[in-house]
Amino acid sequence: MKRILVSTSALLLLVGCGSSDDNSTQPVPPESARTERPGKQVDPQGEPVQILAFGDSLFAGYGVESDESYPAQLEAALRERGINASVANAGVSGDTTQAGRDRLAFTIEAQTTAPDLLIVELGGNDMLRGIEPEQTRSNVKRMLEIAQEKGVPVLLFGMRAPPNMGKDYVRQYDAIYGDLAKEYGVPLVPFFLESIYQDPENFQDDRVHPTPAAIGTLVDATIDQIIGAFPKELTDNLSVNAE
Numbered sequence: 001m002k003r004i005l006v007s008t009s010a011l012l013l014l015v016g017c018g019s020s021d022d023n024s025t026q027p028v029p030p031e032s033a034r035t036e037r038p039g040k041q042v043d044p045q046g047e048p049v050q051i052l053a054f055g056d057s058l059f060a061g062y063g064v065e066s067d068e069s070y071p072a073q074l075e076a077a078l079r080e081r082g083i084n085a086s087v088a089n090a091g092v093s094g095d096t097t098q099a100g101r102d103r104l105a106f107t108i109e110a111q112t113t114a115p116d117l118l119i120v121e122l123g124g125n126d127m128l129r130g131i132e133p134e135q136t137r138s139n140v141k142r143m144l145e146i147a148q149e150k151g152v153p154v155l156l157f158g159m160r161a162p163p164n165m166g167k168d169y170v171r172q173y174d175a176i177y178g179d180l181a182k183e184y185g186v187p188l189v190p191f192f193l194e195s196i197y198q199d200p201e202n203f204q205d206d207r208v209h210p211t212p213a214a215i216g217t218l219v220d221a222t223i224d225q226i227i228g229a230f231p232k233e234l235t236d237n238l239s240v241n242a243e
Contacts, residue, residue, distance in 0.1 A: 044079045044085065046084055046237060046238055048086065049083055049085045049234060049238075050086050050111070050115050050116045051075075051085060051115060051117045051226075052087075052090055052117070052119070052152075053071035053089055053119050054090045054100065054119060054121070055090075055092075055095070055119070055121030056091060056093060056095040056100075056124060057091065057093035058210070059071055059089060059119075059121055060089065061091065061215075062209045063204045064204075064209075064212050064215065065212070068212035068215060069089055070219065071088070071089040073215055073216055073219045074223065077219050077220070077223050078226075078227075081227075083227070083238060086113075088111060088115075095125060096125045096126050097122045097131075097136050098131075098135070100122045100139065100143060101143050101146075104146050108147070108152060109150075116231060117155060117229055118152045118153065119155045119157060120144075120147075120154055120155070120157065121157035121192055122143075123159040123176070123177075124159050127159070133169060134172070136176055137179075137180070140156075141180055141183075144180060144184045144186060145184075148184065153231050154186045154229075155188075155225065155226060156187070156188045157192040158177030158178070158189060158192065159177070159192065160190075160193075161174055178190065187225060189222055189225055193210075195218060195220075196210060202217070
């Protein structure tokens with residue numbers, strides 16, 4: 001019983017996804033920090049793959065070094081598999097879906113090379129602020145429309161509402177990502193934090209943000225879905241190495 005209570009506590013805190021005091025709307029430029037996993041020879045070949053990681057502090061890398069953020073570790077992991085990937089970190093700590101909606105078009109246009117894939121990871125801060133699920137749904141819907149208008153394929157990272165938000169809120173919120181993924185025909189990771197949220201050791205002292213090792217676990221848990229979300233014309237030219 002004690003373990004269940006701790007795990008639930010971690011999930012409740014995770015909805016923060018960053019400080020509301022840090023809410024800059026300036027996108028991170030394409031030349032974001034890179035990292036290489038120790039002991040791996042990185043010699044990617046073939047077609048360049050441009051990925052735009054668009055989200056809140058879970059992408060921005062709150063409390064970790066720039067080369068330990070999810071986008072940086074994702075890039076390293078893709079390159080380990082022989083994929084010539086470049087992942088731009090467009091995470092902004094504290095961002096709600098409304099803030100993401102307001103900056104998405106500008107962020108896409110700011111990239112020196114059009115993204116081959118856009119990963120959208122937002123919604124945790126909406127829960128923290130008690131934003132109605134219908135508003136969150138509207139904002140995520142608009143982001144998918146913007147990506148569609150820009151001709152950029154999307155992979156949607158979902159979040160899950162904690163039980164203390166109430167049954168109606170949980171039911172409405174948890175339906176958002178699956179409903180919109182189906183409506184717009186985009187692939188979905190139903191709950192981004194699924195692989196780490198039950199273990200408190202996966203989080204920094206603030207009990208909100210993942211440790212560098214836990215971020216690596218998130219990368220390992222999602223990388224196959226990311227590769228699977230690449231446009232077919234791109235994957236036809238890729239040679240993906242086994243782990």
